Amino acid sequence: EADIYQTPRYLVIGTGKKITLECSQTMGHDKMYWYQQDPGMELHLIHYSYGVNSTEKGDLSSESTVSRIRTEHFPLTLESARPSHTSQYLCASSTIRDSPTDTQYFGPGTRLTVL
Amino acid sequence: AQSVSQHNHHVILSEAASLELGCNYSYGGTVNLFWYVQYPGQHLQLLLKYFSGDPLVKGIKGFEAEFIKSKFSFNLRKPSVQWSDTAEYFCAVNTKTAGNKLTFGGGTRVLVKP
Numbered sequence: 001e002a003d004i005y006q007t008p009r010y011l012v013i014g015t016g017k018k019i020t021l022e023c024s025q026t027m028g029h030d031k032m033y034w035y036q037q038d039p040g041m042e043l044h045l046i047h048y049s050y051g052v053n054s055t056e057k058g059d060l061s062s063e064s065t066v067s068r069i070r071t072e073h074f075p076l077t078l079e080s081a082r083p084s085h086t087s088q089y090l091c092a093s094s095t096i097r098d099s100p101t102d103t104q105y106f107g108p109g110t111r112l113t114v115l
Numbered sequence: 116a117q118s119v120s121q122h123n124h125h126v127i128l129s130e131a132a133s134l135e136l137g138c139n140y141s142y143g144g145t146v147n148l149f150w151y152v153q154y155p156g157q158h159l160q161l162l163l164k165y166f167s168g169d170p171l172v173k174g175i176k177g178f179e180a181e182f183i184k185s186k187f188s189f190n191l192r193k194p195s196v197q198w199s200d201t202a203e204y205f206c207a208v209n210t211k212t213a214g215n216k217l218t219f220g221g222g223t224r225v226l227v228k229p
Contacts, residue, residue, distance in 0.1 A: 004158075033216075040124065043159075043205065043219040058216070059116075090159065102209070103149075104217060106159035 003027070006091050006107035013081055014115050021076045021110045023091030032074040033104065035090040036060060043090060049074060081114045088112070117142035119208050119220035127226045130198055136191040136223050138206035148189040149207040149217070150180055159205070165189065176200070198229045 004025040013019055025032065030051045035043040035058075045058030049068040063085070064078050074093075078085055088111050092104040122137035140146060150162040163174025170182040180191045189206060206220040 035219075040222070040224075042119075042221045043217075045216055045218075048216065059218070092159075102147075103161055103164065105161075106151075108158050 004091060004093055004105055004107040006089075006110050008110060009108060010111050010113075012113045012115065015080075015082055017081050019078050019081055019112070021089055021091075021112070023074045023076070023107055024072050025074075025091075025093040025105070025107075026072060027093060027095070027105065028071065029093035029095050029105075030071065031094045031102070032068065033092040033094075034058070034064075034066060034074070034076050035092065036062065037088045037090060037109075039088075047076065081112075083114045086112060086114050117146070117208055117210055117218050119206050119218050121204075121206055121220035121223050123223050124221065125224045125226070127228065128196060129228050131195050132227075134191075134193045134196045134200070134225065136204055136206075136225070138189045138191065138220060139187050140189070140206075140208045140218075141187065142208065142210055144210060146208050146210050148180070148182060149209075150174065150178070150189075150191050151205045151207060151219075152202045153205070154199075154202045162191070162204070196225075196227050198227050201225060201227045 007022045032049045034047040037043045044060035046062040047066040049055045090109045091107040094102045094104045118141045148165045152162045153159045165172045165182045173179045203222050203224045205222045207217045
């Protein structure tokens with residue numbers, strides 16, 4: 001079944017560690033996104049990609065980086081985690097570039113806690 | 116840049132009550148409007164969307180939303196809620212000038228008491 005997956009679902013880690021949040025989709029979508037969401041707050045776009053080897057920063061500045069080497073995979077990396085990175089990270093994908101019918105499909109999210 | 120505001124952060128109501136969630140956006144041009152829902156422990160999923168045509172849009176599970184251009188609003192409604200409608204609801208907008216990137220409101224957490 002076509003879907004979008006995120007691992008891990010929960011991560012508790014110490015300050016200074018390098019972490020990678022995984023996101024994969026089996027829908028063949030070109031566009032992929034990373035959002036950051038603090039409890040009770042808006043989703044903020046932090047990264048997006050229109051396809052392989054394409055990555056752009058979103059509206060909210062983030063110390064994380066992303067890569068898009070394969071269509072289905074869009075990992076997010078924090079080189080040195082800090083408590084301010086504690087948040088929920090949501091990955092999404094969509095099918096049609098620059099189209100008003102572009103609907104985003106979301107993964108289950110990764111809840112990150114940095115101690 | 117566009118922005119989205121949702122008036123209520125929390126709504127508590129009883130089963131069979133009517134629900135209306137407010138959503139206003141700020142952008143003077145053509146917009147596409149969405150309502151997403153996140154049920155407890157589940158993915159964020161699309162409830163309904165508006166691109167053009169009839170401003171009254173019907174979505175899944177008996178929800179509908181009305182686009183009122185003059186008020187920059189896209190309020191979500193359901194005439195009679197069920198306990199299973201307990202969820203968080205997000206309004207979102209995209210515009211062609213923003214490369215169709217979604218801007219979300221802060222969400223409204225709805226609790227339906229059985």
